[in-house]
Amino acid sequence: MNIIKNVEIVNYKGIEKTQFSCGSINIIVGPNNTGKSSILESVWMAVASLNDFEDNLETRLSDIIETENIRHLIHQGKQKSTIALEIFENDRIILDLLYSKKNYPEEVAEFFLTFINKTPKFDEFETDFHMSLLELQVLGIKLDRLSGKAGLKEELDKLLKRVSENIESVIEDYRSRLIKSEKVFLTSKINNNLISIRAVMDGYADGISIFNEESPSIQKIPLIISSPHIDEDVSEIYKKLVNTKKLAEVLEILKNKIPYFEDIREVDGDLLVLLENLDEPLPLSFMGDGFKALLKLSFMAPLIKNGIALFEEPETSMHPGYLNILAKEILLSSEYSQIFISTHSLELIEYLLEKAEKSGKIESIKILKLRRLTEGYIEREIFSGKEAAEEIEVIKTDLRGF
Numbered sequence: 001m002n003i004i005k006n007v008e009i010v011n012y013k014g015i016e017k018t019q020f021s022c023g024s025i026n027i028i029v030g031p032n033n034t035g036k037s038s039i040l041e042s043v044w045m046a047v048a049s050l051n052d053f054e055d056n057l058e059t060r061l062s063d064i065i066e067t068e069n070i071r072h073l074i075h076q077g078k079q080k081s082t083i084a085l086e087i088f089e090n091d092r093i094i095l096d097l098l099y100s101k102k103n104y105p106e107e108v109a110e111f112f113l114t115f116i117n118k119t120p121k122f123d124e125f126e127t128d129f130h131m132s133l134l135e136l137q138v139l140g141i142k143l144d145r146l147s148g149k150a151g152l153k154e155e156l157d158k159l160l161k162r163v164s165e166n167i168e169s170v171i172e173d174y175r176s177r178l179i180k181s182e183k184v185f186l187t188s189k190i191n192n193n194l195i196s197i198r199a200v201m202d203g204y205a206d207g208i209s210i211f212n213e214e215s216p217s218i219q220k221i222p223l224i225i226s227s228p229h230i231d232e233d234v235s236e237i238y239k240k241l242v243n244t245k246k247l248a249e250v251l252e253i254l255k256n257k258i259p260y261f262e263d264i265r266e267v268d269g270d271l272l273v274l275l276e277n278l279d280e281p282l283p284l285s286f287m288g289d290g291f292k293a294l295l296k297l298s299f300m301a302p303l304i305k306n307g308i309a310l311f312e313e314p315e316t317s318m319h320p321g322y323l324n325i326l327a328k329e330i331l332l333s334s335e336y337s338q339i340f341i342s343t344h345s346l347e348l349i350e351y352l353l354e355k356a357e358k359s360g361k362i363e364s365i366k367i368l369k370l371r372r373l374t375e376g377y378i379e380r381e382i383f384s385g386k387e388a389a390e391e392i393e394v395i396k397t398d399l400r401g402f
Helices: 036-051 106-116 127-147 153-180 230-243 247-257 289-303 320-333 346-358 385-390 392-397
Strands: 004-012 015-021 025-029 080-087 092-100 183-190 193-201 204-212 223-226 261-267 270-275 307-312 337-342 365-372 378-384
Touching (some): 025 346, 036 080, 036 183, 036 223, 036 337, 092 106, 106 153, 106 204, 223 289, 230 247, 230 261, 230 289, 247 289, 346 365, 346 385, 365 385, 385 392
Antiparallel strands (some): 080 092, 092 183, 183 193, 261 270, 365 378
């Protein structure tokens, strides 16, 4: 399935400019520090911006990008980064990252000023305002005591005035700090229609939502980004399936795929696997990586139907013998979702190409090969599945982790 037809990234992190067309399975290869993770992040952010920067596993912006040095989100010396995705029906998602050392860019001025001029809720204040808020609490206690006594109207008026002045002072300080802070604004549009604006800054893990268009006309795309930590991912996806009442459907599919599998249950926060001919269930951690990879992809299936799955180095910690199973499940998943994978595993690529060739799906695979040149420029080359099979030795060279 092809949801994203084309990806274009300009000035995001170490990527100055790259563009590539997409297939149902998109494999990103290359040495370390050539931008493989940045490409996955870019796709995630652009698609997740349609859903207030959250995916189907409740992964949020703070799980994807580091906010300690937001200047590094945009390519060195630049003020703007653009991520553009051409999606189905010729729509375009355009996510701009706008850097501002202080104040705000003209493009977001109207929305940002409207936001900061609203009186913030107390739970939005940073810890820097702790003493001011503590003083307000003390004044509140005094007010409670005085309100029950007669003849103290004058003193009550003085206290109320002090409370009002303190509140205004704290709010003004808050507004001033927002304006003067270093920020990256994320503005998302579908075609020319503004969807959201979010300000990312130090101290705000997920940034601050400045503007968000709540509209049923915005088509949210199912999205999951998967880390190399299989056990953690399986547990999180299991909970999501329980909450969405889709677990029973997945377990039936698993029983058909794995003859000895009977059930999987959560007991005291741990997942236990029930297998045929075993008297006691086994903890998920006791199972092999091949089984867990199959479990993970099967669990993900109903959550990303007609959606997008992003995998960063899915072969990590996996025994080479299980890569065959992983390749088979990726190919099956690509029938109802679009897959993006970064990998250093030649074996995984070879298994995918072999199985795709046998099933007549070789042209559903695209491989993006990245290579850093001596002057720092990152060269990219795109192979179709058929071309990749013919040029596997060239691809092998660029899988080295140097």
